[in-house]
Amino acid sequence: MKKTGNILIVDDNRGVLTAVQLLLKPHFEKIITLTSPVTLTSALREETPSVVLLDMNFTSGINSGNEGLFWLQEIKRLHPSLPVVLFTAYGDIDLAVRGIKEGATDFIVKPWDNQKLVETLLNAAQTTNNRKNKQSTPLTSSSMYWGESPVMQQLRSLVEKVSVTDANILITGENGTGKEMLAREIHTLSSRRSKEMIAVDMGAITESLFESELFGHMKGSFTDAYADRPGKFETADHSTLFLDEIGNLPYHLQAKLLTVLQRRSIIRVGSNQSIPVNIRLICATNRNLNEMVQANEFREDLLYRINTIHLEIPPLRKRPEDILPLAERFIARFCKQYDKVLLRLSDAAYTRLKAHPWYGNIRELEHAIEKAVIICDGSELPAELFQLPKRTDTPRSESSISAEAATLEEMERKMIQKALDTCNGNLSAVAAQLGITRQTLYNKMKKFGL
Numbered sequence: 288m289k290k291t292g293n294i295l296i297v298d299d300n301r302g303v304l305t306a307v308q309l310l311l312k313p314h315f316e317k318i319i320t321l322t323s324p325v326t327l328t329s330a331l332r333e334e335t336p337s338v339v340l341l342d343m344n345f346t347s348g349i350n351s352g353n354e355g356l357f358w359l360q361e362i363k364r365l366h367p368s369l370p371v372v373l374f375t376a377y378g379d380i381d382l383a384v385r386g387i388k389e390g391a392t393d394f395i396v397k398p399w400d401n402q403k404l405v406e407t408l409l410n411a412a413q414t415t416n417n418r419k420n421k422q423s424t425p426l427t428s429s430s431m432y433w434g435e436s437p438v439m440q441q442l443r444s445l446v447e448k449v450s451v452t453d454a455n456i457l458i459t460g461e462n463g464t465g466k467e468m469l470a471r472e473i474h475t476l477s478s479r480r481s482k483e484m485i486a487v488d489m490g491a492i493t494e495s496l497f498e499s500e501l502f503g504h505m506k507g508s509f510t511d512a513y514a515d516r517p518g519k520f521e522t523a524d525h526s527t528l529f530l531d532e533i534g535n536l537p538y539h540l541q542a543k544l545l546t547v548l549q550r551r552s553i554i555r556v557g558s559n560q561s562i563p564v565n566i567r568l569i570c571a572t573n574r575n576l577n578e579m580v581q582a583n584e585f586r587e588d589l590l591y592r593i594n595t596i597h598l599e600i601p602p603l604r605k606r607p608e609d610i611l612p613l614a615e616r617f618i619a620r621f622c623k624q625y626d627k628v629l630l631r632l633s634d635a636a637y638t639r640l641k642a643h644p645w646y647g648n649i650r651e652l653e654h655a656i657e658k659a660v661i662i663c664d665g666s667e668l669p670a671e672l673f674q675l676p677k678r679t680d681t682p683r684s685e686s687s688i689s690a691e692a693a694t695l696e697e698m699e700r701k702m703i704q705k706a707l708d709t710c711n712g713n714l715s716a717v718a719a720q721l722g723i724t725r726q727t728l729y730n731k732m733k734k735f736g737l
Contacts, residue, residue, distance in 0.1 A: 292337030292412045293317040297324050297358070298374060299345050303397075307340070310401055314409060324358045331365050337412035340395075342374045343382060356386060363390045370411035370451075374399075384454075384595060388445065392452045403551065406565060410453060414478040431465075431472035432616055434609030438601050449596050450476035457533075457593050458571040460600035463650030466571035467531055467724070469600060474527040479567055482526035487519050488724045490535040497540050498556050502547065508557025520553045520564045528566045531724065533593065534574035538584060545589045568593060603645040603652065610641050613649060617656040618668070624709075630663055635670035643675045700735040703728070707737065 294315045298304050304320045311318055319336065321327060324345060339362060343355030355373060362371055373394040375383045383394035392411045395404050433443045449456065450473045458466045467486060474484040492500050499509070503518030519528060536544065547553050548568065552561045570593045579585035603610065614632060622629050632640070636659075645651055659672040703721065710716035718728045731737075 290314060290316045291409055292415060293319065293334070294338050294340060294408060294412065295319045295321070295330065295336040296340045297321045297327060298340075298342040299323060300342075303342075303374075307404070310405065311408065314405055315412070324354070327358055328361055328365060331362065331369075335366060335369065337370075337415040338392075338408055339369060339371045340374055340408060341371055341391075343386070344376075355382075356389060359386055359389055359391055368415075368451075370414055372407055372411055387449060387452055387454050387596060390448055393454060402563075406551075407453065410478070410565070414451070431468055432613060434606060435612055436601075436606035436608050438606055439609060442598065442600070445596075446473060446598065447476065449473070449598075451478065453477075453567050454595040455568045455593050456570070456596045456598060457576075458569065458598045458600065459576075460571075460573065461602050461646075461648055462573050463648030464600040464602060465649050466573075466600060467529065469598065470527070470529045470531075470569045470571060473569060474529075474567075477527065477567060479526050482523075484527040484529055485519050485523035486529040486531060486724050488531050488726045490532040491724070491726045491730050494537060494540065498543065501544070502553040503555040505555050505557035508555075512557065515555075518553065518555070520547065520566060521562060523566045524564050526566065528568055530568070530570045530593075532572055533570040534572035534576055534579060534585065538586070541586045541589050545586060545592060548589075548592050603648045607641055610645075610652065611637060613652060614640055614656055617653050618660060621657050621660040625660060627660065627663075628666060630660060630666060630668050633667050633669050636668050636673055639670045639673050639675070643673075699731070700737070703731060703735065703737060 291314060294311060294317075296304060296307055296318065298307075298320075299322050301322060304322065308318050308320065315337075317336075319330065319334070321330060324341075341355060341358060341362070345354045355375075359371055359373070362369060367390075370392040371390070373383050373386045373391050374397060375386075375394055376397050380394075380396065383391075383396075386394060392414075393407050395407060433439045446469070456470075456473065458469055460466050470486070471484055474480055487501070498504075499512075499516070499518065501518045501520055503516055503521055504512050506512055506515050547564075550561075551565070552563045554561055576585050576590050576594075580587045580590055603613075611632075614637075618630055618632070621627075640652070640655075647654075655673055655675065659668050662672055703717070706717045706720050710720060714725055714728060718725045721728065723731075
């Protein structure tokens with residue numbers, strides 16, 4: 288077994304130190320232990336380890352965790368990029384989450400699971416080794432536009448802190464706010480970025496195929512199982528698994544997902560062999576999962592498992608200062624895509640865009656800009672090109688609702704057909720252009736007979 292780097296363990300319990308040393312000896316080239324954090328900074332100046340395992344409490348009878356947070360900050364002051372994994376008691380999980388927000392890579396709960404402890408520390412150490420060997424790619428991404436609003440800048444700061452960890456993340460926000468785009472940004476900034484992020488639209492998976500899609504199946508396990516097939520969890524091994532619309536998962540299937548997350552292993556349909564998986568989980572939803580828990584529609588234990596870090600994307604109407612920069616970004620993109628000179632927004636058009644509530648958020652703005660760019664004949668986008676729908680709470684008749692639905696479906700079908708033509712049938716490019724997953728695209732193409 289090839290050993291990985293050096294590890295520094297700081298814990299005042301000698302029994303814990305001995306047990307962890309024995310467990311990690313086959314995996315690390317060198318193990319340094321300290322029973323007191325007093326000499327921690329001097330030890331770090333003498334030698335920089337690949338990872339630090341830091342206890343949260345050192346004073347007998349006091350479990351505030353403030354000592355652990357203090358020493359975490361000291362480590363980050365000396366070595367900002369050094370991975371730190373926190374060692375915490377079961378009742379201190381909230382404190383450990385606070386530690387992750389302060390820059391810790393992950394946390395391990397005492398009493399610990401040996402396999403999880405080893406995997407967590409090895410993954411953290413590998414991040415350091417990749418950086419030293421200059422094998423990692425630059426932490427940059429052009430897909431995510433943060434905007435200029437203070438709330439988005441705060442979100443960006445938090446994302447930069449948690450992306451380098453393996454903590455499970457729950458992203459919430461209204462439809463069209465860019466939850467999948469944020470998930471991809473987190474993946475791009477993580478140590479797992481060398482492998483493609485695997486995205487799953489939970490709302491598009493039928494109950495009968497849930498286990499097959501996520502966990503895989505063996506040949507002959509059901510009627511159409513003509514060959515062995517790995518599921519999304521296996522495909523995402525050592526990468527990021529993004530479960531979109533997690534709130535749409537039926538209650539009786541949530542236990543199966545929870546079991547896999549707890550065991551860190553899957554069993555394919557038609558097999559009894561357990562296959563270990565190493566994933567970073569990101570979930571997203573536009574629903575209030577806490578309210579769903581109260582209504583017995585979502586498992587509380589599953590919510591705790593997926594919600595180590597919660598990131599909420601605010602709706603566009605609550606950050607109007609981001610509308611113009613986003614509009615200009617979309618104008619530049621679509622002018623290039625449709626081979627037009629760079630257009631500019633008229634003052635009247637900007638006023639109209641800023642006054643609109645954007646209940647469809649960034650996606651609605653993007654589609655409005657694309658339509659205007661296509662139609663525009665001059666060098667400026669006038670306000671008349673933005674005939675934005677007004678939202679009303681007035682009840683509508685069933686006939687008007689069904690007529691509107693039919694019109695929207697026809698518009699959706701035309702947009703998909705247009706994207707298929709523009710992208711020459713490249714489904715990945717079509718899905719990216721429309722801002723949906725490939726699975727959702729497949730379902731819509733089947734629905735519209737495309």
